[in-house]
Amino acid sequence: MAKPQNDSLFDAPPMGEQERMVEAILFATADPVTVQDLIGRMPHGCDPAEALAYLRKRYEGRGVNVVRIGDAWAIRTAPDLGFLMQKEIVETRKLSRAAIETLAIVAYHQPVTRAEIEEIRGVSVSRGTIDQLIEMEWIRLGRRKMTPGRPVTFVVTQAFLDHFGLENARDLPGIKELRAAGLLENRPPPGTVALGDPGDDNGDADQSELFED
Numbered sequence: 001m002a003k004p005q006n007d008s009l010f011d012a013p014p015m016g017e018q019e020r021m022v023e024a025i026l027f028a029t030a031d032p033v034t035v036q037d038l039i040g041r042m043p044h045g046c047d048p049a050e051a052l053a054y055l056r057k058r059y060e061g062r063g064v065n066v067v068r069i070g071d072a073w074a075i076r077t078a079p080d081l082g083f084l085m086q087k088e089i090v091e092t093r094k095l096s097r098a099a100i101e102t103l104a105i106v107a108y109h110q111p112v113t114r115a116e117i118e119e120i121r122g123v124s125v126s127r128g129t130i131d132q133l134i135e136m137e138w139i140r141l142g143r144r145k146m147t148p149g150r151p152v153t154f155v156v157t158q159a160f161l162d163h164f165g166l167e168n169a170r171d172l173p174g175i176k177e178l179r180a181a182g183l184l185e186n187r188p189p190p191g192t193v194a195l196g197d198p199g200d201d202n203g204d205a206d207q208s209e210l211f212e213d
Helices: 015-028 035-041 048-058 079-088 097-109 114-121 127-135 158-163 175-180 204-210
Strands: 064-069 072-077 139-144 152-156
Touching: 015 035, 015 048, 015 072, 035 048, 048 064, 072 079, 097 114, 097 127, 097 152, 114 152, 127 139
Parallel strands: none
Antiparallel strands: 064 072, 139 152
16 A cells, blocks of 8 residues: 655545545546545545555445556446446447438338339449448338339338437428428439429329239
8 A cells, every 4th residue: 555645734634534535536537547646636644545445345346346457446337237338328320421312212212122222313222321221220121012023122110200200201301391491402403313202192002002011
């Protein structure tokens, strides 16, 4: 244990108070703290090494422990409770342009096949793009289309609707709303297929026989 400093005109605080000081420092510091760091922060005459020993003993069996990491000390979650913290981890990923375009096509044209997505985009769709959207649970496999090869279709998920605050896909903004918001030009670029209005149900009955129940 580090030798207490005795060059102070005042008596060191009681050991119980020193424990509280060490506890406060460890709790408020994300990085591990060395004994020398504690000595520099605490009043003269304190023995942070001894306070650490008592504090470590007091935290045994609790939800958090006082642990030694190299030459430093920190308060960390008990190893057997680490699984509880996994729910607090949020991974932020930015969608690529290809993924955004693919997601928009699925949302506005569902149920849609991969070939139809590629026809609308004008370029091929990589499997990685589809897999990413499925992994994020924003699209899922829909019914098979009753055409040669019986290709699978893709539709948006409940998680997609929940993320964007939609009750169903028909609540997506239509062409007029997108243009009014300045998100679309008045005329689509040459060679592109305009997105349909999700609120337009015309033709749904006529196309129902194209899909497998």
